[in-house]
Amino acid sequence: xxxxxxxxxxxxxxxxxxxxxxxxxxxxxxxxxxxxxxxxxxxxxxxxxxxxxxxxxxxxxxxxxxxxxxxxxxxxxxxxxxxxxxxxxxxxxxxxxxxxxxxxxxxxxxxxxxxxxxxxxxxxxxxxxxxxxxxxxxxxxxxxxxxxxxxxxxxxxxxxxxxxxxxxxxxxxxxxxxxxxxxxxxxxxxxxxxxxxxxxxxxxxxxxxxxxxxxxxxxxxxxxxxxxxxxxxxxxxxxxxxxxxxxxxxxxxxxxxxxxxxxxxxxxxxxxxxxxxxxxxxxxxxxxxxxxxxxxxxxxxxxxxxxxxxxxxxxxxxxxxxxxx
Amino acid sequence: xxxxxxxxxxxxxxxxxxxxxxxxxxxxxxxxxxxxxxxxxxxxxxxxxxxxxxxxxxxxxxxxxxxxxxxxxxxxxxxxxxxxxxxxxxxxxxxxxxxxxxxxxxxxxxxxxxxxxxxxxxxxxxxxxxxxxxxxxxxxxxxxxxxxxxxxxxxxxxxxxxxxxxxxxxxxxxxxxxxxxxxxxxxxxxxxxxxxxxxxxxxxxxxxxxxxxxxxxxxxxxxxxxxxxxxxxxxxxxxxxxxxxxxxxxxxxxxxxxxxxxxxxxxxxxxxxxxxxxxxxxxxxxxxxxxxxxxxxxxxxxxxxxxxxxxxxxxxxxxxxxxxxxxxxxxxxxxxxxxxxxxxxxxxxxxxxxxxxxxxxxxxxxxxxx
Numbered sequence: 001x002x003x004x005x006x007x008x009x010x011x012x013x014x015x016x017x018x019x020x021x022x023x024x025x026x027x028x029x030x031x032x033x034x035x036x037x038x039x040x041x042x043x044x045x046x047x048x049x050x051x052x053x054x055x056x057x058x059x060x061x062x063x064x065x066x067x068x069x070x071x072x073x074x075x076x077x078x079x080x081x082x083x084x085x086x087x088x089x090x091x092x093x094x095x096x097x098x099x100x101x102x103x104x105x106x107x108x109x110x111x112x113x114x115x116x117x118x119x120x121x122x123x124x125x126x127x128x129x130x131x132x133x134x135x136x137x138x139x140x141x142x143x144x145x146x147x148x149x150x151x152x153x154x155x156x157x158x159x160x161x162x163x164x165x166x167x168x169x170x171x172x173x174x175x176x177x178x179x180x181x182x183x184x185x186x187x188x189x190x191x192x193x194x195x196x197x198x199x200x201x202x203x204x205x206x207x208x209x210x211x212x213x214x215x216x217x218x219x220x221x222x223x224x225x226x227x228x229x230x231x232x233x234x235x236x237x238x239x240x241x242x243x244x245x246x247x248x249x250x251x252x253x254x255x256x257x258x259x260x261x262x263x264x265x266x267x268x269x270x271x272x273x274x275x276x277x278x279x280x281x282x283x284x285x286x287x288x289x290x291x292x293x294x295x296x297x298x299x300x301x302x303x304x305x306x307x308x309x310x311x312x313x314x315x316x317x318x319x320x321x322x323x324x325x
Numbered sequence: 326x327x328x329x330x331x332x333x334x335x336x337x338x339x340x341x342x343x344x345x346x347x348x349x350x351x352x353x354x355x356x357x358x359x360x361x362x363x364x365x366x367x368x369x370x371x372x373x374x375x376x377x378x379x380x381x382x383x384x385x386x387x388x389x390x391x392x393x394x395x396x397x398x399x400x401x402x403x404x405x406x407x408x409x410x411x412x413x414x415x416x417x418x419x420x421x422x423x424x425x426x427x428x429x430x431x432x433x434x435x436x437x438x439x440x441x442x443x444x445x446x447x448x449x450x451x452x453x454x455x456x457x458x459x460x461x462x463x464x465x466x467x468x469x470x471x472x473x474x475x476x477x478x479x480x481x482x483x484x485x486x487x488x489x490x491x492x493x494x495x496x497x498x499x500x501x502x503x504x505x506x507x508x509x510x511x512x513x514x515x516x517x518x519x520x521x522x523x524x525x526x527x528x529x530x531x532x533x534x535x536x537x538x539x540x541x542x543x544x545x546x547x548x549x550x551x552x553x554x555x556x557x558x559x560x561x562x563x564x565x566x567x568x569x570x571x572x573x574x575x576x577x578x579x580x581x582x583x584x585x586x587x588x589x590x591x592x593x594x595x596x597x598x599x600x601x602x603x604x605x606x607x608x609x610x611x612x613x614x615x616x617x618x619x620x621x622x623x624x625x626x627x628x629x630x631x632x633x634x635x636x637x638x639x640x641x642x643x644x645x646x647x648x649x650x651x652x653x654x655x656x657x658x659x660x661x662x663x664x665x666x667x668x669x670x671x672x673x674x675x676x677x678x679x680x681x682x683x684x685x686x687x688x689x690x691x692x693x694x695x
Binding site: 025051056057059061062064065066067068069070071072073074075092093096097102103104105106107108109110141142144164165166194241242243244245 | 424453454456457458465466470473475476477478479480481482483484485487488494506507510511513514517670672673674675676679680681682
């Protein structure tokens, strides 16, 4: 097995699928010769040719339209949106078109598209590059929204996404691209979409998180362990649809929960998780379910980023409130 | 800038020069006379008659659709009268395996391409079965978001090119649609990727109520294609022969590998924007209506065919009667389609239903069985 960063695992997943299925096409802005601005598509054009891995003109809506049209001719497009902050330019293609196609054609067409895009804060990008906009996607029926937190998960989830016969938005946290390496099999493997993963078992409190916040949650859990608490950390991995069974099983075991998201608090994924717990497991709860999230402002300027973004200390504080309720 | 300098640097003059090159291509004038003999298409007598048949049939379909809508027997409907040459002569230049990505007024083209009429009626009524496209009919349901069909056409055309298929993707929008970002992105992508796409702008002079001159400073919409580096033409959209020739030429070049084209068809919709409450008297005068009625595409094509001895009143009556009969049958078939259920709609969301939808499916299934 090889040691890979998340970005390497993503490239590897793309390579596996380009090899496995000749209908897989990878395209976007600067994904060809340049290998993508983060090198997610490094070497792929060389290996698979310009017909299968290609640069597009600089227009996100056009990229979305290409994806729809290529599906109609039997392809399995994997477009890249260079930064997810640019998603507004392609919202119609995603929400107005891709997500609705199977439904509006009564199951006669489907859109096996995987839109990959980097997002997430903490790396001092210019405006509109770091926003956590997964909530917008999760609001849209007809889409699956996947956010990996580790290299191993990234590869298996991306392969599953590309093989899925419905549209998937696959969001890659910028800060996780090269933050650590782990063992990743070189062969192809899949991790089912819609399944959360218990990253750390515990019995006193469940922390539900995804993306970078999984790692902040684990850090908080390790601190709390020193104080004698046993903390479970559940990585949602797919935020739409949610893995209700895993969430509820964890809450029924620990009887206490918090939900962590990097995004602003308003109308977010965390609120959705809290609502599911309330509807399905309220009698198991010993304390209210609290959220850790960013303030409801526009994403901050780079110099204020690190005080704005939720971190393990915020998680620690909220976890204690629930543990001592 | 001084006079001397404007001689060497004069962007306004360049613009003027380019715009003046866009003359309207016409073969049959308003009186049905051939004004451009050299451009006459190579169509057999049978083909000319078939094209006329489709135009007459579609005019009747429009009249019946409007009246069915008024009776509450159809839903959403965008009238087509006045645009028959623009819609059907462009379609007539296509082959069966070509793809059509229509706007919501472009139902006639997809019906003539193979979508059963009863399904078109179900689309109008808002029933998903209307959008279930039969296998082998290369059309998609009418697009509601103005311009979205343009970027998707670039995608279909790219797919056709990659497959090495000798077919094209054609799409339609209106004068208003040419103001959309997706219009530019679509023609630009297809140009850059040199794909077999045909982009038609049916310039019917008004985007709902907004007149053409409010949309753009450009003298023609056709000239917008020049900026994308693709061959572009301005065509008399009330002249079936001119529309046919322009589209056939675009198709021939596309399948030869020469890339996409933009065609602006100058036309007019006689009726309202849609049957959902639009009142054209708020924004059009009867003078403009009359001016365009005098250019009617069916009238002039009829004169042309009668002159060749290919058409007469009896033939026209036969087509009208056939249309009425088939429309009646199609409505009957649409009426027989079972009502749609929320559980059907839920099961059309994904290949495999996730947890939330499985639960909601069961809830609606139970409600529906009561």
